[in-house]
Amino acid sequence: MSDRLASGKIPASALVLGLAGLIPFVAGAASQWAKLPMLAPDTGLRLAILYGAIILSFLGGIRWGTAIGPYDTGRQSTEFSASVLGSLAGLAAAFLPSIPALALLIAGFLMQGLWDVMSVDAGRLPQWFGRLRMILTAGAVISLVATLLAVLAT
Structure with a gap:
């Protein structure tokens, strides 16, 4: 492992x-x-909403890729199955009215971020990935919450 990845x-x-x-x-x-x-x-x-759906799907794709790792078939099945949930949530959000769509995306990003950080803590992903995901999840969720609050105010 390179020094940069080891250092986080x-x-x-x-x-x-x-x-x-x-x-x-x-x-x-x-x-x-x-x-x-x-x-x-x-x-x-x-x-x-649509960009949120795309990015949530993208994050699931990242996790699909990590599931290819050296896991037993049971663990791999769980990882593959869980990795498609973001795509399904994003697809649903694209067709829902604005308020439930934004709420679903916010929940999806929070759950994806938690899964990513927990995977880092378990040693399945590099340390830097957890910090990056926390930063990006915070940015996405704060923006989506601001959007939701504006929609609720109208």
Whole structure:
């Protein structure tokens, strides 16, 4: 294992790309609270929900990849099965009304983040991944909560 991974330092590319991936969440939330020149509130709301669904599915794909690891078949089955839950939640969110869609995405991101951090604690994923997931989960959830609060206020 490289010194960087052993030290738990988040790879710069993962951090930069991960933080850039928060832009659509923040833009969707901002469009609910301020008049943005290129993002109407309705479009920003759809952006937040659909992008959230895509990213939740992406996170499940990461976990599908980790399930390929050296696990017994029972453990591997559990990991594969659990990894598709984010995709299913995201798909459902894309077709739900705004309030339940946002609530489902918030719950999905919190559960995915918890699973990721628990997997790091169990030694199944590198230390840096847990810290990165905490940062990105916080950004996504705060943005989705801000979006939800704006929708509830209207």
